[in-house]
Structure formats: C-alpha cells, structure tokens
Amino acid sequence: MRAHYLDYIAALNARRFDDLGAYVADRLTYNERPLTLAEYRALLVEDVRRIPDLHYDVRQLVVEGETVASRIRFACTPREPFHGLEPTGRPVVFDEHVFYRFASGRIAEVWSLLDLDGLRRQLAAR
Template identity: 50%
Template sequence: MSDLKATYLAYLDALNDRRFGDLTEFVHDDLTYNGKMLTRQEYADMIAADAQAVPDLHFDAHLLTSGDDLVSARLWFDCTPTGALFGLRPTGQRVSFAEHVFYRFRDGRIAEVWSLIDRDAVRDQYAG
C-alpha cells in the first residue's frame, strides 16, 4: 500500500472515531473544498455537523486509488440520520448513498477536496 493510501485510510479512521482535532495531521491549515476556501477548522466543523446529524455516519472506502499527489475514493454510507441531512428532515429510516471524492495532497496533507454526494439517492429513499 502506498504511503498516500495509508495516510488517507488513517484520515478516515480519525473521522470515523470522531477525532476531529487530529485533522491537523491530515489537512492543511487552509484548503479548498469544491472550489471554496476553508480553514481546517471550518472543514472539521462541516464534517462534525454531519456526524452530529448522523450519529452512525461511517466513512467506508469501497474504491480507493492514488497516484502522485492525488487520492480518489468512492465512499459508501449506510446510516440513520437523526438530524437534517442535505436539507432533508430525518424520517427514522436507514439510508444508503455514495460520495465520490478526490483529494490533492501537498506535503503529505490534504490541500484540495472535490466531492460529489449522491443526494438524490437519499431524497429518493426518503420519498419511497
């Protein structure tokens, strides 16, 4: 396994363990997320808010590849939101959805993130 993949999996472990303070090890002080500049704290707060709305949120890398300074992953989520998720009120039902995400690393830490979450899948499951 490449060092970049190992670093990324350690990052996911930190997210899954809710060790958001450990993001200093994995994320630059400033980064871009889908083209928007964020501080590491704003990024951590965004993920922490998702974890609060979805207590059983677990980042599961189903596909993972890396090269040079890039990591790409298809993350799979199977969870039960208790708070609003993507602007949708919780129904108490379990939902499954994917996130396709790409990371550019600089000096061993995340500097850029591009994320596409299948929000329609959640919406369709709530409606069905």
C-alpha cells in the same frame, strides 16, 4: 499515500477530529470554497451531529502521486435534516465520490459529489 489516507478515514470514523491537522492543511478548498482547517473540522463535526452513526466505508480507492480518488459508502440513519433533506428515522445508504489533492502530506483540495438523488429517493419512499 494510500495508508495515510486510510489513517485519515480511520480518524474520522473514530471521531478524532482533533487529529485532523495531521491530514488536512491549515487552509484548503472544498468544492472550490476556501476553508480553514477549523471550518473544515466544523463541517465534519456537524455531519456527525446530524447523523450520529455516520461511518466512512471506503469502497474504491485510487492513488496517483498526491491525488486520491475514493468512493465512500455511507449506511446510516440521519437524525436531522441533511443537505436540505428531511430524515425519516429509517436507515439510508448513499455514496460519495471524492477527489483529494494532497500537498506536503496534507489535504489541500477536496472535490466531493454526494449521491443526493439516491438519498432523496430513499427518504421519499414509504
């Protein structure tokens, strides 16, 4: 499961969004919201459109059965508003804490928490 998850992250970093079906179920829930694979893909594509240099840097990874917990670091420069926050043109660093539940080798549930307070502080700093 560890290698499979890291392959998923590698696909995201390589912008191989057409490969997501190998890692993500046709229907999943994201923070309790039901999504199709196409809708999940669209969310990821939109993040990259807003933040072209978005790179998923896995800092911590715990795998237990079909559950994966990960802390992902993002060091990037938002070009468009992101989660309601206006970009400044300066680079920012923030983390995502995310849990995944896999079913039959594909992501079926995602619980994601972004450090928006840290991001907000960086965008507000002059």
